Amino acid sequence: EEINSELKKRDLAINIGADEGKLLQLLIAMHGSKSIIEIGTLAGYSTIWMARALPEDGHIYTIDQEPEHIKMAEKFFSRCECQNRITQLVGDAHNVLPQLSDGSPFDMIFIDADKASYPAYLDWAENNIRKGGLIVADNTLLKGHVLQTTPPEDCAPTAWHNMRLFNERLANTAKYKATMIPTQEGLSVAIKLF
Numbered sequence: 001e002e003i004n005s006e007l008k009k010r011d012l013a014i015n016i017g018a019d020e021g022k023l024l025q026l027l028i029a030m031h032g033s034k035s036i037i038e039i040g041t042l043a044g045y046s047t048i049w050m051a052r053a054l055p056e057d058g059h060i061y062t063i064d065q066e067p068e069h070i071k072m073a074e075k076f077f078s079r080c081e082c083q084n085r086i087t088q089l090v091g092d093a094h095n096v097l098p099q100l101s102d103g104s105p106f107d108m109i110f111i112d113a114d115k116a117s118y119p120a121y122l123d124w125a126e127n128n129i130r131k132g133g134l135i136v137a138d139n140t141l142l143k144g145h146v147l148q149t150t151p152p153e154d155c156a157p158t159a160w161h162n163m164r165l166f167n168e169r170l171a172n173t174a175k176y177k178a179t180m181i182p183t184q185e186g187l188s189v190a191i192k193l194f
Contacts, residue, residue: 025049036058038109038112039111047086051086106129115159131192134191145160170188176193
């Protein structure tokens, strides 16, 4: 509640809703995930949902580069009962992810950041998420734009193209068991098979 209020006050939208938070918790529990990478922290709303689902020895590393987001998330993490399971990493995910590679393989990645970079984040996940691990991504419907044959005017062509590419790659049944859950923005869930 407090996070939602803070985001509204700053005219920012939360990336997930409570229903998606509960779904993430269910996925983590069913999968038995202990190590999670999150790309896109915002105020830490999704981070806290996921951290609460982790066992005591579990950990989530969350990445964001926006100073305003980092400051908000730090405030909420410091008051959260699961703060010892959260590490906030500051910087561009393209630069931070390679630094995490030494700790791989990880059990799960949650992607909820710049839409044009989803294929690059999937490249990293293919090398650093374990076989049988989870790849979860939000906003994969791109407000329904991915269903159109050309990018609409209110959608950046690179984001439209790269999100379609991301979805096509997850549809490769030799590499993934995947589905898109029809949330408001589309939540893709995949099990890595290789």
